[in-house]
Amino acid sequence: MxxxxxxxxxxxxxxxxxxxxxxxxxxxxxxxxxxxxxxxxxxxxxxxxxxxxxxxxxxxxxxxxxxxxxxxxxxxxxxxxxxxxxxxxxxxxxxxCVPPTLLEFNIDFWRGVIDGDGHLGISNGCGKDKRIRPRLELCGNYATVVGFKVFINTQIENFINVISRHSSIYKIQSSGNKAFKIARLLYDNAEVFLDRKYNVYNEMLSKFNLKYERKEIKTV
Structure with missing residues (x-):
């Protein structure tokens, strides 16, 4: 049948x-x-x-x-x-493709984009710098990567971040406290998410939440 x-x-x-x-x-x-x-x-x-x-x-x-x-x-x-x-x-x-105007500042939309074409992880450091730190990046066409950059800069002070080009694909990436802030923006209280990346976010919370909260207090 x-x-x-x-x-x-x-x-x-x-x-x-x-x-x-x-x-x-x-x-x-x-x-x-x-x-x-x-x-x-x-x-x-x-x-x-x-x-x-x-x-x-x-x-x-x-x-x-x-x-x-x-x-x-x-x-x-x-x-x-x-x-x-x-x-x-x-x-x-x-x-x-170009991010839709109706959703260009929508957190749920961008979480979907990151779950699809982004990377969320914890790097182990390299060379002399052995510090572990959060890492987030997005690859896509120029309009998409710029759209994400504009969105984040409206949400997180002093984010900015440079866009790099790899052949026909563009990439924006962030690490440390900035990556942690973006992850919190996207995944805190989220209703829908890719389990694998949400698990990484929870690992970030357990490893870095107290560290970056203390850092924020010191700079206030």
Missing amino acids: AHHNILNQEKFDIVTHSSAYWIGFLYADGCIFNNQIKITLQERDIEHLEKFNTFLEGNLNIRYVKSTKAYTVGFSSKYMVERLKSFGIYQNKTFS
Whole structure:
């Protein structure tokens, strides 16, 4: 018996914490082809696809792709594709997408982007500098990376940070107290997140929260 997909096609009609997050994640890591919407993630992130299915109120099949050792979920919806286009998500978007004006200062949107195309971690230091410190970076096209920089500079004083270019991809990165502040901005009280990166954030809290709080007190 054929499987018939069921989902709520109006999930992107209204901007909520959850819809803004998934718009950001699809902006970063989704695939649009004709009227198809698809997300493919590595094995360890299968639960995130289950969260997406729950968000859509769907019964979508999550398939395992043995050749790439990844899980994928996809469905067809012309209506939802058109809605996502209004947020700058379309076919072959990698080098040309621009953060949607409606969400350019939306924390949930940018958390989705970071979960999709960013890196959150704790570096062990290198060379003579052995200090461990938080680290956060985002790779993408120029408009996306600049958009993230503008967003962060409206939220965190003296952030600034230089954008570097690597072939056709741009990168913005931060470490130490600034990276910690960005992580707190994005993940504190978050309703939706990639578990793997949220776990790193919690590790950051346990390792650095007291240290950076003391630093803030000293500079006041």
